[in-house]
Amino acid sequence: MxxxxxxxxxxxxxxxxxxxxxxxxxxxxxxxxxxxxxxxxxxxxxxxxxxxxxxxxxxxxxxxxxxxxxxxxxxxEDAESPRITVVQALPKGDRGELAVETMTETGVDAIVPWAAARCITQWKGERGLKALGKWRATAREAGKQSRRVRFPEVAEPATGKQVAELLAEADFAGVLHEEGSEPLATAPLPASGSIVLVVGPEGGVSPEELAVFARAGAKPYRLGRSVLRTSTAGTAAAALLLGRTGRWS
Structure with a gap:
């Protein structure tokens, strides 16, 4: 052990x-x-x-x-490459902490909270600060539990515009979407650099957001035939990316 x-x-x-x-x-x-x-x-x-x-x-x-x-x-310990960032739409209740916990255990390098247009949960004022603190504490504890020595960064909450800027700077940018024409399993991934993947809310990424992200270079990709909840989609996608990039080899 x-x-x-x-x-x-x-x-x-x-x-x-x-x-x-x-x-x-x-x-x-x-x-x-x-x-x-x-x-x-x-x-x-x-x-x-x-x-x-x-x-x-x-x-x-x-x-x-x-x-x-x-x-x-x-x-x-050197930083891993390619660096994997998941932009996570805010889930309801404690599902946000679940998403952070499992993505940390899986090996994600950074998590960006995102208040998407269709998010029911909104981080405002003291409530937002408290929720962000919970996400960061969860990443720390999950990092310890999974024996990591480099914990994922949990960034400040991002707007749609800020997410688009993050996508535009990535070596690979994608949006998980059930109607994506291409599976994430066959997407062209970089051997190094950065990967940024957007996980939408339970109500899905809006057409307007998809259009903004597409202009930033992010195509919609599907995981498989089943539709995962927002709190588990990022973890499943991260596992796929870690395997395909060789970080799990």
């Missing part, structure tokens, strides 16, 4: 063979929830690609874990 992952704010003072002190909420989770003991392996990461492996030297109190770093010290 792979070692559990814990998030650190920084690696100040970390060096090969040195003891790193994990405390605060992450230390409490390691000591009081995971109940880690001396001799067990752990991975520490800042969630942005920097990470270090070590062995538990001791647990002190309820929220302090002493980790003896291995001889490799702090390492850095």
């Amino acid at each position: 792979t070692a559990p992952v814990f998030v650190v704010d920084d690696f100040a003072g970390a060096a090969p063979g040195r003891t790193y002190v994990l405390e605060g909420p992450e230390g409490r989770h390691a000591v009081s929830v995971k109940r880690l003991r001396a001799g067990e392996d752990v991975v520490l990461t800042d969630g942005a690609g920097r990470w270090a492996q070590g062995t538990v030297a001791a647990a002190e109190g309820k929220d302090r874990l002493l980790v003896a770093l291995d001889d490799d010290g702090v390492r850095e």
